[in-house]
Amino acid sequence: MSGAKSWLDRAWSGLLWGTMAVFVVNVAMLIATVATNSLARRWLGTWLPDGWTVNWYVQAWKDYQLSDILWVTMEVVLAVVLLSLLIGVPAAYALARRDFPGKRALMLLFLLPLMVPPMTYGIPLATVLYKAQLAGTIWGVILANLIPAAPFVILVMTPFIEQIDPNLESAARVFGAGTARMFTSILVPLLAPGILAASLLVLVRTIALFELTFLTAGPDSQTLVVALYYAVFAAGVRAPQSIDAMAMIYMVVTLVWLLIALRFVNPTQLVSRVKEHPRVAA
Amino acid sequence: MNTQTSALARAPFDRTLLLAAPATLFMVALFIYPFLYGLWLSFEPAKGDWLANYHKFFTADNLWPTIWTTLKLALPATLINVGIALPIAFRMRVKSRYQRLITTVLVVPITLGTVLIADGMLTYFGPKGWLAHLLELLPFYEGPIRLTHNYWGVLISLVISGFPFAFLLILSYITGIDPVLARAASTLGASPAAQFRHIYLPLLAPGLAMCFCLAFVQAYSVFPSAVLLGAPAGPTRVISLAAYEAAFEQYDYSLASAIAMIMGFVQLIIVAIVLGLRGLFYRGPVVGGKG
Numbered sequence: 058m059s060g061a062k063s064w065l066d067r068a069w070s071g072l073l074w075g076t077m078a079v080f081v082v083n084v085a086m087l088i089a090t091v092a093t094n095s096l097a098r099r100w101l102g103t104w105l106p107d108g109w110t111v112n113w114y115v116q117a118w119k120d121y122q123l124s125d126i127l128w129v130t131m132e133v134v135l136a137v138v139l140l141s142l143l144i145g146v147p148a149a150y151a152l153a154r155r156d157f158p159g160k161r162a163l164m165l166l167f168l169l170p171l172m173v174p175p176m177t178y179g180i181p182l183a184t185v186l187y188k189a190q191l192a193g194t195i196w197g198v199i200l201a202n203l204i205p206a207a208p209f210v211i212l213v214m215t216p217f218i219e220q221i222d223p224n225l226e227s228a229a230r231v232f233g234a235g236t237a238r239m240f241t242s243i244l245v246p247l248l249a250p251g252i253l254a255a256s257l258l259v260l261v262r263t264i265a266l267f268e269l270t271f272l273t274a275g276p277d278s279q280t281l282v283v284a285l286y287y288a289v290f291a292a293g294v295r296a297p298q299s300i301d302a303m304a305m306i307y308m309v310v311t312l313v314w315l316l317i318a319l320r321f322v323n324p325t326q327l328v329s330r331v332k333e334h335p336r337v338a339a
Numbered sequence: 340m341n342t343q344t345s346a347l348a349r350a351p352f353d354r355t356l357l358l359a360a361p362a363t364l365f366m367v368a369l370f371i372y373p374f375l376y377g378l379w380l381s382f383e384p385a386k387g388d389w390l391a392n393y394h395k396f397f398t399a400d401n402l403w404p405t406i407w408t409t410l411k412l413a414l415p416a417t418l419i420n421v422g423i424a425l426p427i428a429f430r431m432r433v434k435s436r437y438q439r440l441i442t443t444v445l446v447v448p449i450t451l452g453t454v455l456i457a458d459g460m461l462t463y464f465g466p467k468g469w470l471a472h473l474l475e476l477l478p479f480y481e482g483p484i485r486l487t488h489n490y491w492g493v494l495i496s497l498v499i500s501g502f503p504f505a506f507l508l509i510l511s512y513i514t515g516i517d518p519v520l521a522r523a524a525s526t527l528g529a530s531p532a533a534q535f536r537h538i539y540l541p542l543l544a545p546g547l548a549m550c551f552c553l554a555f556v557q558a559y560s561v562f563p564s565a566v567l568l569g570a571p572a573g574p575t576r577v578i579s580l581a582a583y584e585a586a587f588e589q590y591d592y593s594l595a596s597a598i599a600m601i602m603g604f605v606q607l608i609i610v611a612i613v614l615g616l617r618g619l620f621y622r623g624p625v626v627g628g629k630g
Binding site: 073077080083084086089090094143144145147152154157166170172177179181183200203204208268272290300301304311319 | 353354356357358359361362363365366367370372373376377380423426430441443444445446447448450451452453454455456457458459460463467468469472499502552553560562566567579582595596598599600602603
């Protein structure tokens, strides 16, 4: 019995590891292709290019006004992180600590933006923002990016808040602290790891969020990912190498933040952490 | 819990709830309101009666097939992503060096973004890319295989960006299941396959349903890669593209809203089906004993 079984087991294991290896190797080659092309002097159908150069980076930096784009990206991302924390953390606190009628409906309201395709609400949203004269400005982009970011903060923070002993808050209340004082002196210091994790996750996700920025950005409010799309979309005008150089800059920007994030966050948290609360047996 | 409920009954209003007000107001103003506005707008076409947009969508040859085009991409992509991620995540459920290493490696494709993946695929899978070079070394290689500017290009890019996401999400659900349950089963002689079938799968059902829905939303709203890697005029003319064209190329916001609403509706049907299937499974806590 055990002979046939272990053979099957090993075959199955090999199949899984093989699949994984094919995936990882191909993705690595894909990234290496972009990296090589961005540094290649001339690369036409050979294994490796004729020579190496960093000119494409210089050219991409000038042609696409990357310094402006990076600046806009940074402004948008910082604003989205700060604002989503500012409205998300208090809401997560209320959801974690209180039971009230309509709580499930509220949870659903915060879950829906993650379950509906961005295009579905992005197009009506862009229409509304155009009417409010906000589309095309950096504020329109920030507001649009907040829609998935704020619910995400709430979903990440709620379990963190539930772990904090409510007695600490009661003690603060006994000593006469108001809600604002309790937040700044008790909750924020205790929640610092959670807040750090949530803000890094929002940061990485906002850099990569394409659709909503694409729908609401104007020429002066493009983030890096949208600028990159336009560069590839209008290919033919510029050398493909300089587009690849821009793609590499995008990847490095994201990777740096990601490596910082990984020091504080378990990678499985990078995707949305939507935990159902264990129901109490009736 | 009891004291909270009684306090709620005594006090007319709990001021802590006000903390949820800014987020709620924001979501109502920027999510619910535009959504309802879009719904209303979709019934206010430029010409024709109130259903003209929907009538147009289901009769125009370049509009209604986009639903099937999108589903034909999104459903296989989601099934592949979740289907491959589940056994691999199950294999790696025990904490080890490998788990940390693999999860870190798999995080990288998530952050590449669809545009970089598309750009990389165009070169790597291209007629003179490394893949073609490698395949030429094989004896039975017959000629260039086309993996870009068609259906397969978009499907592959959906797997590259979607698989790590599905894997990490399922892994976080699997590691959330108390291993004591599986250990108890193994004491009673259950093989890993039996443990999976009778313990993990039922407990994972809610997580799997959620993962399927989130992975599906990602694949279903495919837009940049369908344009850059697919054949946006035909085989990969997805529904997001149709909505985008209506809004920003024809400036028909009313029709665009109608397409967006149909898109959301189809998505909700899929979610409802998945959650319905999930309802067939066991419901209960994922921690055993005194958890």
